[in-house]
Amino acid sequence: MAINLDAKSPAGDLKDKWSKHKFESKLVNPANKRKFTVIVVGTGLAGGSAAATLAELGYNVLSFCIQDSPRRAHSIAAQGGINAAKNYPNDGDSVKRLFYDTIKGGDYRAREANVYRLAEVSNNIIDQMVSQGVPFAREYGGYLDNRSFGGSQVSRTFYARGQTGQQLLLGAYSGMMKMVSKGKIKMYNRREMMDLVTINGKARGIIVRNLITGELEKYAADAVLLCTGGYGNVYFLSTNAMTSNASAAWRCHKRGAAFANPCFTQIHPTCIPVHGDYQSKLTLMSESLRNDGRVWVPKKENDPRKPADIPEEERDYYLERVYPSFGNLAPRDVSSRQAKYRYDEGKGVGPTKQAVYLDFADAIKRLGQDTISGRYGNLFEMYERITGDNPYKTPMMIYPAVHYTMGGLWVDYNLQSTVPGLHVLGEANFSDHGANRLGASALMQGLADGYFVAPNTVSHYLASTTLEKVTTDDPAFKDAEQAVMLQTSKLLGVKGKRTVDDFHKALGHIMWEKVGMARNEAGLKSAIEGIRKLREEFWQDVNVPGDAGHFNLELHKATRVADFLELGELMALDALERKESCGGHFREEYQTADGEAKRDDENFAHVAVWEYTGSNSSPIRHKEELKFEYLQLATRSYK
Amino acid sequence: MSSDNTFSLNLKIWRQKGANAEGKLVDYHVDHVSPDMSFLEMIDVLNEQLVRKGEDPIAFDHDCREGICGMCSMMIDGKAHGGYKNTTTCQVHMRLYKNGDTIVVEPFRASAFPIVKDLAVDRSAIDKVMIKGGYISANTGNAQDGNSILIPKPIADEAMDAAACIGCGACVASCPNGSGMLFMGAKISQLALLPQGQPEAPQRALNMVHEHDTLGFGNCTNHAECEATCPKGISIEHIARMNREYIKAAFTYHEKTRSE
Numbered sequence: 019m020a021i022n023l024d025a026k027s028p029a030g031d032l033k034d035k036w037s038k039h040k041f042e043s044k045l046v047n048p049a050n051k052r053k054f055t056v057i058v059v060g061t062g063l064a065g066g067s068a069a070a071t072l073a074e075l076g077y078n079v080l081s082f083c084i085q086d087s088p089r090r091a092h093s094i095a096a097q098g099g100i101n102a103a104k105n106y107p108n109d110g111d112s113v114k115r116l117f118y119d120t121i122k123g124g125d126y127r128a129r130e131a132n133v134y135r136l137a138e139v140s141n142n143i144i145d146q147m148v149s150q151g152v153p154f155a156r157e158y159g160g161y162l163d164n165r166s167f168g169g170s171q172v173s174r175t176f177y178a179r180g181q182t183g184q185q186l187l188l189g190a191y192s193g194m195m196k197m198v199s200k201g202k203i204k205m206y207n208r209r210e211m212m213d214l215v216t217i218n219g220k221a222r223g224i225i226v227r228n229l230i231t232g233e234l235e236k237y238a239a240d241a242v243l244l245c246t247g248g249y250g251n252v253y254f255l256s257t258n259a260m261t262s263n264a265s266a267a268w269r270c271h272k273r274g275a276a277f278a279n280p281c282f283t284q285i286h287p288t289c290i291p292v293h294g295d296y297q298s299k300l301t302l303m304s305e306s307l308r309n310d311g312r313v314w315v316p317k318k319e320n321d322p323r324k325p326a327d328i329p330e331e332e333r334d335y336y337l338e339r340v341y342p343s344f345g346n347l348a349p350r351d352v353s354s355r356q357a358k359y360r361y362d363e364g365k366g367v368g369p370t371k372q373a374v375y376l377d378f379a380d381a382i383k384r385l386g387q388d389t390i391s392g393r394y395g396n397l398f399e400m401y402e403r404i405t406g407d408n409p410y411k412t413p414m415m416i417y418p419a420v421h422y423t424m425g426g427l428w429v430d431y432n433l434q435s436t437v438p439g440l441h442v443l444g445e446a447n448f449s450d451h452g453a454n455r456l457g458a459s460a461l462m463q464g465l466a467d468g469y470f471v472a473p474n475t476v477s478h479y480l481a482s483t484t485l486e487k488v489t490t491d492d493p494a495f496k497d498a499e500q501a502v503m504l505q506t507s508k509l510l511g512v513k514g515k516r517t518v519d520d521f522h523k524a525l526g527h528i529m530w531e532k533v534g535m536a537r538n539e540a541g542l543k544s545a546i547e548g549i550r551k552l553r554e555e556f557w558q559d560v561n562v563p564g565d566a567g568h569f570n571l572e573l574h575k576a577t578r579v580a581d582f583l584e585l586g587e588l589m590a591l592d593a594l595e596r597k598e599s600c601g602g603h604f605r606e607e608y609q610t611a612d613g614e615a616k617r618d619d620e621n622f623a624h625v626a627v628w629e630y631t632g633s634n635s636s637p638i639r640h641k642e643e644l645k646f647e648y649l650q651l652a653t654r655s656y657k
Numbered sequence: 658m659s660s661d662n663t664f665s666l667n668l669k670i671w672r673q674k675g676a677n678a679e680g681k682l683v684d685y686h687v688d689h690v691s692p693d694m695s696f697l698e699m700i701d702v703l704n705e706q707l708v709r710k711g712e713d714p715i716a717f718d719h720d721c722r723e724g725i726c727g728m729c730s731m732m733i734d735g736k737a738h739g740g741y742k743n744t745t746t747c748q749v750h751m752r753l754y755k756n757g758d759t760i761v762v763e764p765f766r767a768s769a770f771p772i773v774k775d776l777a778v779d780r781s782a783i784d785k786v787m788i789k790g791g792y793i794s795a796n797t798g799n800a801q802d803g804n805s806i807l808i809p810k811p812i813a814d815e816a817m818d819a820a821a822c823i824g825c826g827a828c829v830a831s832c833p834n835g836s837g838m839l840f841m842g843a844k845i846s847q848l849a850l851l852p853q854g855q856p857e858a859p860q861r862a863l864n865m866v867h868e869h870d871t872l873g874f875g876n877c878t879n880h881a882e883c884e885a886t887c888p889k890g891i892s893i894e895h896i897a898r899m900n901r902e903y904i905k906a907a908f909t910y911h912e913k914t915r916s917e
Binding site for chain 2: 067070071074085086087088089090091092094095104106142144145146147148149150151152153154155156157158159160161162178179181183184185188191192193195196198199205207230257259260261293294296297298299301302399400403404405406469470473515517518519561563564568569571572
């Protein structure tokens with residue numbers, strides 16, 4: 019094996035690792051910074067904050083986004099909030115507790131040093147965002163307000179109504195716009211990354227498609243930061259945006275970046291249920307709703323009554339019953355699984371039965387409608403627009419849906435992948451959430467990576483690496499461009515009968531049924547077979563009309579689905595090989611008597627790291643052993 | 658929520674191959690429209706039909722489909738995002754229409770938003786206005802503790818009202834003058850309300866308004882069409898605050914220190 023999986027976690031006490039590491043990192047002097055160019059792909063919280071910060075430091079930043087403006091990256095849709103260990107409410111929080119909650123929430127499958135650093139910088143993020151004018155919710159005294167989120171017993175979540183992601187992203191975007199005005203960021207909108215260019219083993223540039231003209235463009239740099247989000251859309255239906263895709267990460271994987279824990283997918287418990295086969299996406303109802311909403315189903319199977327007609331004693335508030343100490347704020351993986359159990363028992367509600375109630379009646383009685391509307395008004399409106407039901411009057415119906423992927427490109431403590439110079443930030447990497455992410459932690463991680471981690475570690479890389487001068491005339495650029503052109507003409511040349519969405523839906527169906535909330539050996543094996551067959555059919559029968567020389571939306575979708583069809587297989591394979599249950603990865607063969615995940619720490623306390631070996635050979639599974647020096651591996655309990 | 662009460666629709670959709678091509682309204686017919694579909698899902702269904710026939714699908718901008726990214730646009734029956742209160746196009750649902758309806762779908766039209774293709778337009782002018790001052794110059798690493806800046810709740814709430822802008826451009830498309838003063842006013846107002854925004858307030862107002870005018874956006878003449886159509890319900894009070902900021906800056910801010 020050629021890949022190096024040294025995590026580079028600094029030695030020394032947990033509390034001192036990050037400051038020690040920063041001190042030991044090499045610096046680039048101010049006059050030399052302007053000699054370096056850094057590519058940042060993606061403008062969500064990770065990419066936006068990294069681009070702005072690197073530009074402030076003096077680097078020349080080339081920033082790429084798939085939408086028509088960096089302000090539209092999908093971080094914008096995060097609703098509930100962002101965690102930080104400020105302990106403003108004086109309820110017992112600390113950096114150590116946030117670290118502990120995150121490791122435990124991730125079912126002990128994340129790296130201690132990374133998670134501690136995340137908790138450590140969380141407070142700086144809040145300060146930075148306040149200074150940029152993010153209008154966080156305030157109390158009457160003018161102080162910042164906090165709310166609670168799942169998987170924690172303290173209130174550490176900062177929020178801006180039900181649109182925290184939007185406000186943080188606009189904060190990061192405003193930082194970018196400031197640096198665009200100073201000429202330090204060059205912005206390229208409506209571009210999609212098609213390939214990574216490596217020269218002498220180092221990441222030195224990218225090939226992108228200009229989505230409007232269809233042309234391929236080449237950009238060279240001294241380092242590449244991939245901040246392109248997760249791959250939840252492999253399931254077709256997810257809470258991800260329509261253009262969220264895995265291609266940038268997958269192309270990097272094929273260029274040598276190892277992929278870690280691809281099977282770790284987060285299925286979020288509170289989404290609006292599926293209502294038809296024309297459906298294009300699922301909408302999340304923020305986890306914050308579980309602060310005041312109570313989740314229940316009828317005790318009787320196939321109960322046809324309206325929720326209002328079911329008396330209190332005939333309702334099963336199952337989260338409160340099963341997890342008395344966390345109740346409705348049990349973590350996401352656990353809550354989703356319990357919803358599935360109710361469906362399996364025949365107690366699901368609504369026309370498809372794939373739903374449970376989220377009821378605000380008690381909270382409205384206790385606090386009044388005005389208070390509830392102040393907290394969640396925009397979410398209630400959104401629910402009513404989509405479903406036609408008024409949640410002030412009748413309980414919401416919710417069901418789990420794919421929301422986030424904890425897996426991603428493997429990175430070391432410096433957020434560098436197995437390709438030198440390729441750094442991976444935010445959801446695109448695998449680093450901090452283990453097998454399950456806690457609510458309000460994605461925003462925290464994206465901004466921690468972009469504001470505070472990457473600017474230090476990328477500087478160290480640039481200062482300590484010999485980087486020969488490279489231009490886009492290098493043959494490596496031509497080769498990569500040729501490969502993209504070849505794939506494009508192959509896609510356009512099939513001229514089959516089935517649409518791209520047809521294939522994507524078929525893939526999504528396999529993934530949801532067999533690589534979803536519950537997995538088993540037989541199902542995973544048949545998923546792998548099914549995906550291979552589907553992939554063959556795709557390349558024989560897909561219909562991509564038009565040509566590559568214009569704004570061709572079907573072509574854009576087709577290239578993404580071609581990659582999903584490869585990644586989906588790796589996800590199933592990873593799930594098959596991980597013979598334990600942990601966090602969002604639930605193998606039916608490995609469960610406790612009461613249906614909880616049963617980890618196997620002896621054999622699986624490691625990160626599964628996959629190496630790509632070519633389209634005709636099987637990927638190789640490597641391991642990064644996880645050492646727990648500060649926390650004891652314990653059975654995760656929320657009871 | 659699933660239903661068998663599907664219906665049929667007639668659509669007149671603007672088709673235009675590229676920025677400089679000639680465009681026209683083209684008639685389409687869609688069957689099996691479910692009342693639970695979103696407007697964009699209805700267009701998805703139509704596009705699938707077109708692709709199956711080997712025709713070029715209708716280009717339109719969209720992304721999050723949750724009403725927050727601001728990517729979707731469209732004039733539906735002459736109104737930006739369909740004209741429903743606090744609703745973006747992606748959140749318009751077909752239960753608002755009935756069997757046999759004819760719906761006219763056009764791109765946002767404004768001189769600052771040239772058409773890219775069909776229903777997709779180029780709104781980069783919004784970023785260009787923001788580049789001229791839609792930010793607080795707070796470099797990463799400088800920040801003091803978040804609670805050292807106390808902000809009264811009503812002020813924070815009002816700043817949040819302004820900050821809710823999704824930059825979709827519906828205000829521009831709805832305004833008879835093609836003015837961008839609602840989205841720009843919302844940003845200027847948000848930052849003017851907050852103590853953190855004070856040091857740069859005068860330059861911000863002067864520079865952003867100057868850029869806005871240069872890019873071909875029109876002026877505000879108080880039609881308030883923008884407020885009526887804004888999917889985030891942003892009030893024209895923010896335009897008033899912007900005007901106040903601008904006038905204050907124009908009288909008190911020294912021209913020589915103005916950064917262009």
